[in-house]
Amino acid sequence: MSFEIDVKKRLGDAQIAVRFSADAGITALFGPSGAGxxxxxxxxxxxLRPDEGRIVVDxxxxxxxxxGIDLPPNKRRLGYVFQDGRLFPHKKVRANLLYGYxxxxxxxxxxxxxxxxxxxGIGHLLDRWPATLSGxxxxxxxxxxxxxxxxxxxxxxxxxxxxxxxxxxxxxxxIERIRDEMKLPILYVSHDRDEIARLAGTVVEI
Amino acid sequence: xxxxxxxEILRLSLKVSLAAVGLSLPLAFGxxxxxxxxxxxxxxxxxxxxxxxxxxxxVVTGWLLLIAFGPSGPAGRxxxxxxxxxxxxxxxxAALAAAIMALPLMVRAMRLSIEAVDRRLExxxxxxxxxxxxxFWSVTLPLSLPGVVAGAVLGFARSIxxxxxxxxxxxxxxxxxxxxxxxxxxxxxxxxxxxxxxxxAILSVxxxxxxxxxxxxxxxxxxxxxxxx
Numbered sequence: 077m078s079f080e081i082d083v084k085k086r087l088g089d090a091q092i093a094v095r096f097s098a099d100a101g102i103t104a105l106f107g108p109s110g111a112g113x114x115x116x117x118x119x120x121x122x123x124l125r126p127d128e129g130r131i132v133v134d135x136x137x138x139x140x141x142x143x144g145i146d147l148p149p150n151k152r153r154l155g156y157v158f159q160d161g162r163l164f165p166h167k168k169v170r171a172n173l174l175y176g177y178x179x180x181x182x183x184x185x186x187x188x189x190x191x192x193x194x195x196x197g198i199g200h201l202l203d204r205w206p207a208t209l210s211g212x213x214x215x216x217x218x219x220x221x222x223x224x225x226x227x228x229x230x231x232x233x234x235x236x237x238x239x240x241x242x243x244x245x246x247x248x249x250x251i252e253r254i255r256d257e258m259k260l261p262i263l264y265v266s267h268d269r270d271e272i273a274r275l276a277g278t279v280v281e282i
Numbered sequence: 283x284x285x286x287x288x289x290e291i292l293r294l295s296l297k298v299s300l301a302a303v304g305l306s307l308p309l310a311f312g313x314x315x316x317x318x319x320x321x322x323x324x325x326x327x328x329x330x331x332x333x334x335x336x337x338x339x340x341v342v343t344g345w346l347l348l349i350a351f352g353p354s355g356p357a358g359r360x361x362x363x364x365x366x367x368x369x370x371x372x373x374x375x376a377a378l379a380a381a382i383m384a385l386p387l388m389v390r391a392m393r394l395s396i397e398a399v400d401r402r403l404e405x406x407x408x409x410x411x412x413x414x415x416x417x418f419w420s421v422t423l424p425l426s427l428p429g430v431v432a433g434a435v436l437g438f439a440r441s442i443x444x445x446x447x448x449x450x451x452x453x454x455x456x457x458x459x460x461x462x463x464x465x466x467x468x469x470x471x472x473x474x475x476x477x478x479x480x481x482x483a484i485l486s487v488x489x490x491x492x493x494x495x496x497x498x499x500x501x502x503x504x505x506x507x508x509x510x511x
Contacts, residue, residue: 121409122408122409123405123408123409148408149408150409150411150412150413150416152409155409155410156409158402162403164403164421165403166424166425175412175420176410176411179410179411179412179416180411221410222410225409225411
């Protein structure tokens, strides 16, 4: 099992309670906005602490309230691709890409800068500031930044929603290649049925 | 142009103000951080205390410093005993008074810039393997730097102009505590010193202007940082 997740969290008036397990490939969390899909990703990332439950990825417990396990985000070895890219505005593209790479332990990296740049076709962007990138370019760089940190799995929070149709198609191909060639388990949040039908092997309705 | 005495006044003013800003910069940043990010009981009280020098009559601040940092005050005895540092009637006391008076302005500027940092960027840094410290040094601090620079410049300008608390706390001693404003005040007391008053006043304008231009230049050197003021 790639993901075994069973968490509860009260956020204001909303109660998030979700339980699912999923195999390799892309697991989509599907549901209307405001249902807490992003909060679930944040719990898996360690940015938001569940009230109780268990988060296991590929056999490693990231969070287990019964066993007192709560790994900090920087120890979870994940790559998070946000809806808005969330690149560091004070660093050029190259420094953004290398941010997680340089923090990773030697043995944990499985991709180099040149390889990532070729894979994503972003060689011409390396010396640009994030503010000058288009939405599609920024999302490619964000994916590259996540891959270069040597993650064991990816979290993607509506990575296509801010893009136009042509850019969507390009990024979708990139995500399919990550799924098929790199064999990374991906937890993928979306509210777009077509997107999910094409990408995801498992769908969890929230 | 300037007499030896006036050079001495300028040198002392710069020394006092730079020491004041250097002394209060880390403290101001820490307070700004607490006020921007902290959630603790008594935050309102801390906020009010930090702002107190801004609203108190400076002579009251000076008097409070005299009580706390004078030779028989608790803080005064502490620093004299452990660090051999004496404040009263010394340039160090002038720097302390200037630092206290500048603190609220520095905290305000820094707090605003810390609050303006998108905390989700820190979250992104954490998922990329950064410890909380690392995320602070590599993301939060650089992004709030324009506010830190603005705060330092405001604090420096405020220190250059500090008068009331200084003259109350450390008096007006030539070569030791007679900074630019105190020198102007002294010269005004003596008939026939109008020319010196004019020169010292122009000097004040030039120093303040230089500080502002320096801060703009620093801000522009940093890509995307925008204006400081």
